Structures are given as C-alpha cells and as structure tokens.
Amino acid sequence: MCIEHGNNDHPMCEHWSGPQSNQVVAEQKKSNNKTQQLPWTGEPFQPADIAIVSQRSTPLIIGMVGSPDAGKTSYLGMLYTLLFNGIKLERWSFAGSCTLAAWETLAQCLQIKPGGLVKFAPPTPSNPDYYSLFHLSLKKGKLFRDVLFADSSGEVFNLWSENTQDSNAGNARWIYEKSSAFVFMVDCVALIEKRGAAKSEIIQMAEQLAANLKGRPVAVVWSKADRIYEVRENIKSALDEDLTLIFGNSKVFEVSNFSKSDPDTLCHKNNLEVTEYLLEELNKPRAINLIPQIESSGDLFFNYRGSYVSE
Ligand SMILES: Nc1nc2c(ncn2[C@@H]2O[C@H](COP(=O)(O)OP(=O)(O)OP(=O)(O)O)[C@@H](O)[C@H]2O)c(=O)[nH]1
Numbered sequence: 001m002c003i004e005h006g007n008n009d010h011p012m013c014e015h016w017s018g019p020q021s022n023q024v025v026a027e028q029k030k031s032n033n034k035t036q037q038l039p040w041t042g043e044p045f046q047p048a049d050i051a052i053v054s055q056r057s058t059p060l061i062i063g064m065v066g067s068p069d070a071g072k073t074s075y076l077g078m079l080y081t082l083l084f085n086g087i088k089l090e091r092w093s094f095a096g097s098c099t100l101a102a103w104e105t106l107a108q109c110l111q112i113k114p115g116g117l118v119k120f121a122p123p124t125p126s127n128p129d130y131y132s133l134f135h136l137s138l139k140k141g142k143l144f145r146d147v148l149f150a151d152s153s154g155e156v157f158n159l160w161s162e163n164t165q166d167s168n169a170g171n172a173r174w175i176y177e178k179s180s181a182f183v184f185m186v187d188c189v190a191l192i193e194k195r196g197a198a199k200s201e202i203i204q205m206a207e208q209l210a211a212n213l214k215g216r217p218v219a220v221v222w223s224k225a226d227r228i229y230e231v232r233e234n235i236k237s238a239l240d241e242d243l244t245l246i247f248g249n250s251k252v253f254e255v256s257n258f259s260k261s262d263p264d265t266l267c268h269k270n271n272l273e274v275t276e277y278l279l280e281e282l283n284k285p286r287a288i289n290l291i292p293q294i295e296s297s298g299d300l301f302f303n304y305r306g307s308y309v310s311e
C-alpha cells in the first residue's frame with residue numbers, strides 16, 4: 001500500500017511497477033488515437049505520403065528543375081508567402097495544405113530580418129534519397145486539385161543531366177518520371193557570372209528534360225530577374241532561341257524575390273502566373289490516341305485496324 005497515493009491512485013506513485021490503472025490506460029489510448037487520426041505532420045511529404053491525398057484525387061506533381069542555386073526553393077517560398085498574404089491565383093483558390101509547417105519554414109527564410117537582411121533557405125540536400133514535396137489543395141469551381149511541388153537539389157539535377165542513370169541521381173529520376181509538369185529555372189546571376197559555362201549547363205539540362213517529355217508542360221523561368229539586364233545581350237538572345245527550339249512554345253517568365261515596388265510584376269505577379277500557367281495547361285483536354293499500337297504480325301485478324309485506316 002502506498003502512503004501518498006492511497007486507494008485507486010497507486011498507479012500514480014513513482015515506485016509503482018504493476019499494471020497501469022484503467023483510467024491512465026484509457027487516457028493514453030485517447031491521446032494515441034489523436035495522433036493516429038492525423039496521418040500527416042505538416043512537414044514535406046515523402047513519396048509514400050502521397051497516398052494520403054491520392055484517395056480523393058490524382059495529385060499533380062510539379063517538378064522543380066534547375067542548376068544549383070537557380071532559385072527553385074526560393075520560388076516555392078515566395079509562392080507560399082504570396083498566397084499566405086492573400087495575393088490570389090487568378091482562377092484557382094487555396095483549399096488547404098498537408099505540409100503547412102514545411103511551407104512556413106520556406107517562407108520564414110524570405111522574411112526580412114533586422115538590418116534589412118534576407119537569409120535565404122540553405123541549399124537543398126543532395127543525397128539521392130532526399131525528397132521534399134510541398135502540398136497545396138486548389139479549387140476552381142467544382143474542380144479540385146491536389147498539387148505537389150517536388151523541390152530538388154540542383155547538384156543532383158546536374159548529375160542527372162550528364163547521365164540520367166547516375167547512381168546518385170535517384171530522386172531526380174523519380175521527379176522526372178512522376179511529374180505532370182515542370183518549372184525549368186534559368187539563373188540570371190549564373191549567366192552574369194559564369195556566362196558561356198552557365199549557358200552550356202542550362203542547355204544540357206534543358207535537352208535532357210525535353211528528351212522524354214511526352215507532352216508534359218514546362219514553364220521556362222528566368223530567375224533572379226531583378227538582374228536580368230546585366231546578362232549579356234548576345235548570351236540572353238542565343239539562350240532564348242535555344243530554349244524555344246528545345247521546348248517549343250512553352251511560356252517564358254521572369255521572376256524575382258526582390259520587389260522594387262508594391263505590387264511588383266517580377267515578384268508578386270509573375271511568380272503566381274508560373275503556377276497558374278501550368279495548372280491551366282494540365283487542365284486542357286488532351287488528344288488520346290484511340291488506335292492501339294499493335295506490333296505488326298502475319299495474322300490478318302490482329303493486323304486489321306478498321307476499314308477507314310489506309311496503310
Ligand atoms: N538576385 C537575386 N538573388 C536571389 C533571388 N532568389 C534567390 N537568390 C539567391 O540565390 C540563392 C539560391 O537560391 P535557392 O532558392 O536556394 O536556389 P536552389 O535552386 O533551391 O538551390 P539548390 O537547392 O542548391 O539547388 C539564394 O541563397 C539567394 O542568395 C532573387 O530573386 N534575386
């Protein structure tokens with residue numbers, strides 16, 4: 001018998017080693033159930049977490065592609081900052097997110113600190129099994145979409161663009177295979193500082209991205225465009241032409257995370273337009289090839305495609 005915790009309070013005693021009281025067990029169960037009711041934590045989704053949202057709609061994955069430092073993570077931080085501050089997409093409205101804590105962390109990096117400094121997000125980790133998917137639910141009328149932005153490390157995408165089968169580029173391969181659309185970043189500051197070398201790196205990555213696109217839309221985004229006027233005109237126009245050849249009529253945007261005015265086109269308007277453009281492209285009806293591709297065989301029955309097909 002415990003002197004301090006008499007009657008039914010004995011399981012509260014620090015020396016008690018027997019089974020817990022029904023009340024304590026019931027309370028523990030209740031709090032366990034609470035955590036089990038929420039399968040997400042607010043942190044970035046990992047590929048296995050996609051199942052959390054895939055039951056209600058087929059999620060669209062938007063892959064962020066670009067060289068190291070190109071501005072991929074900052075783009076996402078600014079996207080959330082704008083939405084959080086009530087600046088809206090034109091046709092889509094915010095309907096929730098399972099990764100709010102992750103978005104918040106990105107947005108905090110863009111907040112102006114005392115002394116006017118902005119401490120940008122650290123480079124995205126480059127280990128091949130690192131995944132960082134940011135979730136948004138969006139609505140347009142009766143249409144509901146779960147969108148996952150797949151952030152990536154530029155270092156890994158560099159490896160992938162040199163050799164898609166590189167053993168250290170597993171997450172870049174995953175993003176390329178699973179994404180429904182891409183944001184392709186062209187870093188103005190890299191073009192100012194590394195000129196031709198940066199241009200070659202960008203073209204190599206663009207060609208690799210275009211190699212097996214299968215009609216998936218790409219938004220070409222000149223990032224850090226607050227300095228675009230410093231990019232040599234010949235480099236800019238040659239790269240522009242090359243990217244048009246590679247991606248066809250993909251839409252081109254200029255974005256910046258530094259606003260010069262309020263509102264600022266590069267910062268406040270163009271950032272949201274990139275996402276809006278991809279969402280609209282993804283919702284366009286696509287032609288479906290209804291004639292099955294059957295290997296030619298000697299069998300007349302299997303070779304028959306209907307009387308309207310001329311060989
Ligand atoms: N001038 C300018 N610099 C920017 C802008 N946005 C970001 N930067 C700078 O670019 C750096 C890289 O930005 P990130 O968004 O981290 O680039 P990233 O593509 O995610 O880089 P990795 O994760 O390493 O692949 C930041 O640390 C800033 O110094 C911008 O709008 N203008």
Ligand SMILES: [Mg+2]
Nearest residue numbers: 072073123124
């Ligand atoms: Mg990053």
